[in-house]
Amino acid sequence: xxxxxxxxxxxxxxxxxxxxxxxxxxxxxxxxxxxxxxxxxxxxxxxxxxxxxxxxxxxxxxxxxxxxxxxxxxxxxxxxxxxxxxxxxxxxxxxxxxxxxxxxxxxxxxxxxxxxxxxxxxxxxxxxxxxxxxxxxxxxxxxxxxxxxxxxxxxxxxxxxxxxxxxxxxxxxxxxxxxxxxxxxxxxxxxxxxxxxxxxxxxxxxxxxxxxxxxxxxxxxxxxxxxxxxxxxxxxxxxxxxxxxxxxx
Amino acid sequence: xxxxxxxxxxxxxxxxxxxxxxxxxxxxxxxxxxxxxxxxxxxxxxxxxxxxxxxxxxxxxxxxxxxxxxxxxxxxxxxxxxxxxxxxxxxxxxxxxxxxxxxxxxxxxxxxxxxxxxxxxxxxxxxxxxxxxxxxxxxxxxxxxxxxxxxxxxxxxxxxxxxxxxxxxxxxxxxxxxxxxxxxxxxxxxxxxxxxxxxxxxxxxxxxxxxxxxxxxxxxxxxxxxxxxxxxxxxxxxxxxxxxxxxxxxxxxxxxxxxxxxxxxxxxxxxxxxxxxxxxxxxxxxxxxxxxxxxxxxxxxxxxxxxxxxxxxxxxxxxxxxxxxxxxxxxxxxxxxxxxxxxxxxxxxxxxxxxxxxxxxxxxxxxxxxxxxxxxxxxxxxxxxxxxxxxxxxxxxxxxxxxxxxxxxxxxxxxxxxxxxxxxxxxxxxxxxxxxxxxxxxxxxxxxxxxxxxxxxxxxxxxxxxxxxxxxxxxxxxxxxxxxxxxxxxxxxxxx
Numbered sequence: 001x002x003x004x005x006x007x008x009x010x011x012x013x014x015x016x017x018x019x020x021x022x023x024x025x026x027x028x029x030x031x032x033x034x035x036x037x038x039x040x041x042x043x044x045x046x047x048x049x050x051x052x053x054x055x056x057x058x059x060x061x062x063x064x065x066x067x068x069x070x071x072x073x074x075x076x077x078x079x080x081x082x083x084x085x086x087x088x089x090x091x092x093x094x095x096x097x098x099x100x101x102x103x104x105x106x107x108x109x110x111x112x113x114x115x116x117x118x119x120x121x122x123x124x125x126x127x128x129x130x131x132x133x134x135x136x137x138x139x140x141x142x143x144x145x146x147x148x149x150x151x152x153x154x155x156x157x158x159x160x161x162x163x164x165x166x167x168x169x170x171x172x173x174x175x176x177x178x179x180x181x182x183x184x185x186x187x188x189x190x191x192x193x194x195x196x197x198x199x200x201x202x203x204x205x206x207x208x209x210x211x212x213x214x215x216x217x218x219x220x221x222x223x224x225x226x227x228x229x230x231x232x233x234x235x236x237x238x239x240x241x242x243x244x245x246x247x248x249x
Numbered sequence: 250x251x252x253x254x255x256x257x258x259x260x261x262x263x264x265x266x267x268x269x270x271x272x273x274x275x276x277x278x279x280x281x282x283x284x285x286x287x288x289x290x291x292x293x294x295x296x297x298x299x300x301x302x303x304x305x306x307x308x309x310x311x312x313x314x315x316x317x318x319x320x321x322x323x324x325x326x327x328x329x330x331x332x333x334x335x336x337x338x339x340x341x342x343x344x345x346x347x348x349x350x351x352x353x354x355x356x357x358x359x360x361x362x363x364x365x366x367x368x369x370x371x372x373x374x375x376x377x378x379x380x381x382x383x384x385x386x387x388x389x390x391x392x393x394x395x396x397x398x399x400x401x402x403x404x405x406x407x408x409x410x411x412x413x414x415x416x417x418x419x420x421x422x423x424x425x426x427x428x429x430x431x432x433x434x435x436x437x438x439x440x441x442x443x444x445x446x447x448x449x450x451x452x453x454x455x456x457x458x459x460x461x462x463x464x465x466x467x468x469x470x471x472x473x474x475x476x477x478x479x480x481x482x483x484x485x486x487x488x489x490x491x492x493x494x495x496x497x498x499x500x501x502x503x504x505x506x507x508x509x510x511x512x513x514x515x516x517x518x519x520x521x522x523x524x525x526x527x528x529x530x531x532x533x534x535x536x537x538x539x540x541x542x543x544x545x546x547x548x549x550x551x552x553x554x555x556x557x558x559x560x561x562x563x564x565x566x567x568x569x570x571x572x573x574x575x576x577x578x579x580x581x582x583x584x585x586x587x588x589x590x591x592x593x594x595x596x597x598x599x600x601x602x603x604x605x606x607x608x609x610x611x612x613x614x615x616x617x618x619x620x621x622x623x624x625x626x627x628x629x630x631x632x633x634x635x636x637x638x639x640x641x642x643x644x645x646x647x648x649x650x651x652x653x654x655x656x657x658x659x660x661x662x663x664x665x666x667x668x669x670x671x672x673x674x675x676x677x678x679x680x681x682x683x684x685x686x687x688x689x690x691x692x693x694x695x696x697x698x699x700x701x702x703x704x705x706x707x708x709x710x711x712x713x714x715x716x717x718x719x720x721x722x723x724x725x726x727x728x729x730x731x732x733x734x735x736x737x738x739x740x741x742x743x744x745x
Contacts, residue, residue: 054658054739075663078657078661078663078665081657081658081659082660093655095652095655106655106659107660109259109262110656110660110661110662110665161659161660
């Protein structure tokens with residue numbers, strides 16, 4: 001699904017150069033649920049932007065679905081974003097004063113294979129809302145929805161073009177813990193039931209644990225990359241952590 | 250919110266975005282409306298002024314020229330080819346009768362020639378001026394000449410004419426006046442005419458050479474008394490009965506009917522009737538109007554060339570006709586002493602260039618300048634409206650930076666974003682343009698009603714105003730739209 005080879009990214013801030021990514025090489029198979037963890041400034045967001053075709057690497061190759069997208073022109077990248085990738089953001093980024101349904105329809109306005117008819121847009125948006133369990137809130141505006149509901153609308157928006165890759169940048173950052181877990185359950189089920197490849201960034205270890213593979217970033221490099229523990233041992237580890245914290249106190 | 254069923258979803262997107270900022274959108278639309286309405290109203294006033302000037306010029310007959318049979322004008326030493334071939338005036342003047350047609354002479358007798366006759370009317374001398382009296386009756390022009398002139402480019406109307414001094418009788422009253430045997434085209438040529446009663450003769454009456462007569466207002470006043478109804482009565486002329494079918498008078502206050510004015514102290518009949526009754530086949534003159542009043546001088550040159558060819562006049566022989574424009578007429582009928590008139594007429598070709606025609610051109614140019622000046626002033630308000638559009642679009646781009654980032658993230662290309670904002674600007678401009686056109690038309694009509702100014706709203710000015718408004722939308726929407734399109738989606742998404 002995804003192969004990146006010796007990916008680097010440099011920013012020029014004033015006179016000095018910031019090395020956001022230093023020669024990153026990894027591959028992600030279709031259907032994997034990869035969670036990326038790491039401190040701020042570790043380069044995980046930059047990596048996500050390159051994966052999402054919002055940015056181009058300074059050097060290195062990025063192959064998505066057997067296609068080198070690292071050097072595509074801007075319009076082609078927009079097309080890849082529209083057809084192959086779905087985004088979920090920390091801040092939801094829903095259009096205010098616009099119903100949930102219309103928010104979900106948004107990506108369908110930019111499809112390249114001709115204009116999608118209004119009736120079909122509506123149909124597909126309803127189907128996407130159904131997948132996140134929000135059909136009854138279709139006509140509500142974002143201000144009338146809770147944080148968790150808003151993020152579910154955002155997930156529906158990411159799903160409406162039936163992408164093969166879902167990118168989520170701290171999707172639970174603005175949510176409380178119980179809502180966070182609800183949202184993560186949706187991601188997990190999308191991965192298992194639909195086989196969508198998911199790459200998700202998070203700060204929190206227990207959120208990262210929903211993934212099938214956990215990648216640790218630090219200073220623009222990968223410090224560890226290992227499969228997640230099966231659910232049982234995860235529970236045990238979480239319990240162990242709690243115990244350890246209790247002991248420290 | 251506007252729930253539109255328009256085909257393209259982008260239209261929907263733009264309309265929705267405008268709906269979110271209703272007050273700002275409304276005010277910006279208002280700005281454009283004021284601009285467009287002002288442009289339209291100002292252009293209407295300008296065009297109205299231009300038209301009324303043109304009408305005055307036409308009514309004054311500045312686009313008219315008359316080709317008279319015979320050539321009595323003094324010889325001019327002038328480089329202008331139109332007058333270079335004219336005969337020797339002294340000769341013509343000393344033998345004024347040598348060109349008179351024999352057929353005409355037999356009816357040329359009238360009481361005016363009798364020194365013992367007392368008359369209460371202007372004499373031919375007073376009526377026509379010293380130079381023209383008794384002249385111009387040479388019979389060198391035909392109906393075919395008139396037809397040939399009709400086919401020339403730049404010619405608007407052509408009417409051949411036969412003119413005589415006649416006595417018109419009604420009951421016991423008689424009035425010595427001017428008779429014009431003329432063409433049905435005449436009312437189109439004489440723009441300053443209006444019919445206070447009845448009508449002009451018709452083509453059918455002309456073809457059948459019927460004995461119908463249109464009387465000038467003065468003739469009616471003298472024969473029937475002021476305010477009397479003459480239409481339907483029968484008057485006698487050349488001992489023949491004529492039915493009065495219409496009364497003609499002046500349509501403008503500039504020209505007042507007066508005894509001896511040759512227009513309203515006159516009677517009109519079909520030239521065919523004159524030809525039939527007097528057994529004539531020639532025309533005394535041909536009146537021509539130019540489609541454009543600035544074109545008279547050129548046209549007179551062309552007609553000279555044409556008639557010289559038609560009449561087979563050798564290169565060294567004088568014209569057998571005379572072309573008279575308004576300037577010549579004004580000079581020769583002004584009651585000037587013969588010597589002065591002769592001297593002035595000798596230089597009339599030059600004078601004409603700087604007098605009436607020049608005046609006509611200058612007036613037209615001045616009114617056009619005024620139109621454009623008014624339009625320019627109005628365009629400034631449209632410019633201000635355009636800056637308003639730029640302002641609201643920039644504001645909209647700034648407010649919706651995150652939205653732009655999101656749209657890009659879900660697949661919008663730069664050109665999609667650009668199109669969206671450009672379209673928003675255009676919708677504002679077009680809405681303002683549309684309302685502006687309506688308001689502008691209403692304003693023009695009310696200006697015409699309340700201030701009594703002539704206003705002309707032409708379809709062209711409506712199209713122009715609306716087009717300029719839309720262009721303003723595109724022009725001033727361009728920069729903000731481009732700024733939106735150039736945003737980096739990552740930066741845009743992070744913006745709070």
